[in-house]
Amino acid sequence: MNDPRTVIAKMFAQDAFSQWLGIEVVEVAEGHCILRMTVREEMTNGFGTAHGGIVFSLADTALAFCTNASGEISVALDCTISYPTAVRPGDVLTAVGTQQDTTRKVGFAAVTVTNQNGETVGHFRGTVYRTQKPHR
Numbered sequence: 228m229n230d231p232r233t234v235i236a237k238m239f240a241q242d243a244f245s246q247w248l249g250i251e252v253v254e255v256a257e258g259h260c261i262l263r264m265t266v267r268e269e270m271t272n273g274f275g276t277a278h279g280g281i282v283f284s285l286a287d288t289a290l291a292f293c294t295n296a297s298g299e300i301s302v303a304l305d306c307t308i309s310y311p312t313a314v315r316p317g318d319v320l321t322a323v324g325t326q327q328d329t330t331r332k333v334g335f336a337a338v339t340v341t342n343q344n345g346e347t348v349g350h351f352r353g354t355v356y357r358t359q360k361p362h363r
Contacts, residue, residue, distance in 0.1 A: 231255050231296035234362045238295060245288045248281070252292070258326035260292040266318045277314035286338040286351035289324030294334050294355045298362050301334055301355040309350045312342070319343040322351075332357055 235255045239245060254261040264285055272278045286308060294301040314320065324338040334357055340349030 229298040231257050234296055234298050235260065235292050237362065238292065242288070244284070248284060250285065250288055253321070255292060255296055257297050258293055260289055260296065260324045262289050262292070262322045262324070264320050266314055266316050266320065268316045271316055275315070277316070277318070279308075279310055282310060282314055282320065282340055282349045283308050283351070285320055285322045286324075286340050286349055287353070289322040289338040290336050290351070290353040290355070293324035293326050293336055295362065300358045300360045300362060302358065304333070304354045304356050306351065306353040310348065311350065312346045312348045314342065314348050320348065329357065331359070
């Protein structure tokens with residue numbers, strides 16, 4: 228199973244949390260993906276803005292999809308995120324994930340999350356462990 232769309236379709240079909248988030252797979256290619264979702268009211272924190280975990284989760288899904296699209300199972304080792312702009316209910320978020328470098332055992336990726344106005348709402352970096360096992 229090496230076709231990126233097939234790998235990601237299978238991963239997404241088994242990913243109940245990403246489905247609950249309402250994530251839409253816009254584009255996928257080896258080492259790259261674009262995802263989109265709309266922030267719902269139940270995703271807010273006590274300040275009325277999106278809980279940081281919502282933006283993180285969208286970016287984490289983009290990390291998983293862009294690093295697994297090659298057909299080799301990769302799992303997160305380390306992830307960080309910065310939130311330069313608040314996210315509100317109704318915002319439409321787009322995450323662009325790009326695998327930047329890989330070795331035989333690890334991969335590095337960046338995900339930028341923007342809102343419908345093109346404002347960056349999340350800068351995300353992730354490191355994955357490349358298991359060298361194929362998706363089936």
